[in-house]
Amino acid sequence: MTQPVLELVGVTVEYPGMLALDGVDIALFPGEVHALLGENGAGKSTVINVLNGVRPIASGEILLDGEPVTLANPAASRAAGIATVFQDIHLSGNLTVAENVMLGHEPRGRFGIDWGATRGAAAEVLSRLGLEDLDLRTRLNALSPSTQQLVAVARAMVGRPRVLLLDEPTSSLAPADVALLFKVLRRLRDDGMAIVFVSHFLEQVFAISDRVTVLRDGRVVAEREADTIDRVELISLMLGRSVDALREIGSERRAHRQDPEGDPVLLAEGLGRSGVFARTDLALYRGEIVGFIGLRGSGRTELARLLAGVTPTSQGTLTIDGRRVRVDSPASGLRHRVVLSAQDRTVDGIIAEMTVADNVVLSLQAMRGWRSRVSRRERAEIVTWARELFGLEQLSPETPAGLLSGGQQQKILLARLLATRPRVLILDEPTRGVDIGSKVAIQRRVAAMVDQGMAVVFISSEFSEVLRLADRIIVLKDRDKVGEISNGPGVTVQTVVEMIASAAEDD
Structure with a gap:
């Protein structure tokens, strides 16, 4: 040679x-x-x-x-x-x-x-x-x-x-x-x-x-x-x-799937913003994953940002746990424990210059305000919990987050949000650009949070990933909600594609 x-x-x-x-x-x-x-x-x-x-x-x-x-x-x-x-x-x-x-x-x-x-x-x-x-x-x-x-x-x-x-x-x-x-x-x-x-x-x-x-x-x-x-x-x-681990997650989700009970944890009525997303009704219940599906430009991210307050709404109302609230900023979303993992973690998520530990406690500290500091002891406990939660024990808490891989950064970002004990967790492309192992770990953790009563919105460009996890699916097109279906054995990617195509024919 x-x-x-x-x-x-x-x-x-x-x-x-x-x-x-x-x-x-x-x-x-x-x-x-x-x-x-x-x-x-x-x-x-x-x-x-x-x-x-x-x-x-x-x-x-x-x-x-x-x-x-x-x-x-x-x-x-x-x-x-x-x-x-x-x-x-x-x-x-x-x-x-x-x-x-x-x-x-x-x-x-x-x-x-x-x-x-x-x-x-x-x-x-x-x-x-x-x-x-x-x-x-x-x-x-x-x-x-x-x-x-x-x-x-x-x-x-x-x-x-x-x-x-x-x-x-x-x-x-x-x-x-x-x-x-x-x-x-x-x-x-x-x-x-x-x-x-x-x-x-x-x-x-x-x-x-x-x-x-x-x-x-x-x-x-x-x-x-x-x-x-x-x-x-x-x-x-x-x-x-x-690689069967991904299939196992889908099987486990189907086995635990049940119809939502009680009042919604989040109820949006006529929620929207001119030029951003059409007025929309949406209900999220505890213990379920709601998937947003649509082609690029359908409004998946825009709707997620409206729900979390990243983009202020100009139309409609939002009710959380039976109380009408105004969520018009990320801070107000955090205050009501509606949190968003943005699709670009490097721009709107991880702070590269900060350590793993500081990134993990960032949202919790922001929710409490800077006058009520997270103590050193609590910080250490939260960081230990986060590392164990995602199998990151080998990482030093003082490692700059910018040195981590994409999958590790996504896990740290998810741990940051979970540390706030959210009512509603909105995940916009949480597995984009990560390896299969990180994808398995993230999907397993999301499924576990739902089993504990959290409401999750899951957005992915991979329709099959949404179908694997979601209990209900919201179908979007041209920044509007065009359909909603309950997930089950008969629902396939083709089902969703046909719904989007049908909406296009009706325009």
């Missing part, structure tokens, strides 16, 4: 209070797409950060062409022939394609940047990738997300790197766009480049990868040729347990 161009040998990386990588060995070969797989928190992004020169190693070594090399910073990584394309495209929307491709590498003449030479160099790079049809003078923000991703790849190719690191490059791309990106990646692979591909999408992994390495808890648990491993085995390796 050809000698690896780049290797991690016994690499260990330490975060405060935890090992992010524990003696990891990974070899990257020229002319190969190597997929890194694992749950959130398994160590995939840490491997990328080590190779990108962002994260120092505590022990082990990195070999370039068999010789030890120190990747002390991103500049050292680039000098070693390593380029990185991240999930969030780090480009400038107001610059042209040529300017973005050559940014920082523009040819210069006597009077500054030689723009003709810059466009010529950009055209050469794009041509090598088979993207010669791209208009060099088009501003980036006028292009589709997929084309912007290809421009990011082209920019990474300017220095003619030998290794390309791709961290979730397809997370926001449509299938046709993914196919275009993969066409470019195969061209690079066939030219001898070593490519690292990190993705949650297993079908894409099998479509593009030659080799896979599975990480779990910071360790390598398997390395295989991609065509010698099947999906079930791969998922089991990632989880360390059977």
Whole structure:
């Protein structure tokens, strides 16, 4: 076999209070797409950060062409022939394609940047990738997300790197766009480049990868040729347990499902806001999960934000536990113990600079007010409870939340909300971007809370996930409620799709 161009040998990386990588060995070969797989928190992004020169190693070594090399910073990584394309495209929307491709590498003449030479160099790079049809003078923000991703790849190719690191490059791309990106990646692979591909999408992994390495808890648990491993085995390796856990949750929910009794804990009558969501009637009962289902733009998030007070209502009334109330801010929602886990946890949820412990107690402290501080003893008890609740005992309470994986952050956010003992818990995309293991843990905890009498609103773009958990389903279209059904054995994704289609025909 050809000698690896780049290797991690016994690499260990330490975060405060935890090992992010524990003696990891990974070899990257020229002319190969190597997929890194694992749950959130398994160590995939840490491997990328080590190779990108962002994260120092505590022990082990990195070999370039068999010789030890120190990747002390991103500049050292680039000098070693390593380029990185991240999930969030780090480009400038107001610059042209040529300017973005050559940014920082523009040819210069006597009077500054030689723009003709810059466009010529950009055209050469794009041509090598088979993207010669791209208009060099088009501003980036006028292009589709997929084309912007290809421009990011082209920019990474300017220095003619030998290794390309791709961290979730397809997370926001449509299938046709993914196919275009993969066409470019195969061209690079066939030219001898070593490519690292990190993705949650297993079908894409099998479509593009030659080799896979599975990480779990910071360790390598398997390395295989991609065509010698099947999906079930791969998922089991990632989880360390059977994928049947998700099916078990659905079976348990169906077994405990019962019609709501008594008065609703939350009753919305004619609730809405002009231009945000049509006037709507909605009742939530203790001990049930109500799913919101609709296509993108249907108003799922808008209705959730109205119920929680994040968006003030201008129409209708809201009654909680038999008392008419006004919920017109997150603070008032919290005061009435109606809490929302927003769909973008990095913007509206986790405070990255704060510790795990401070994030967990944040909502409880806000509910009490800053004059009634959570004591050190209570803080320690709540944090211990939260870590045990979600199996996060290995995390130090003083670890900055920004260092956690997406799944770990979502668990911390959910623990924060549960610490307030909510009447109504509204979860907007709580499992988006998390691994299967975290999805199982979150869904199990939600089911347990409902069994204890909480009312839950569950929103997910995955219709099957809503059907697995929900007792009732609210169907939304064009920011309006178009139907409501009681979940049961005869209700399928097709049932919901047909209801949405029927509503469209009636318009």
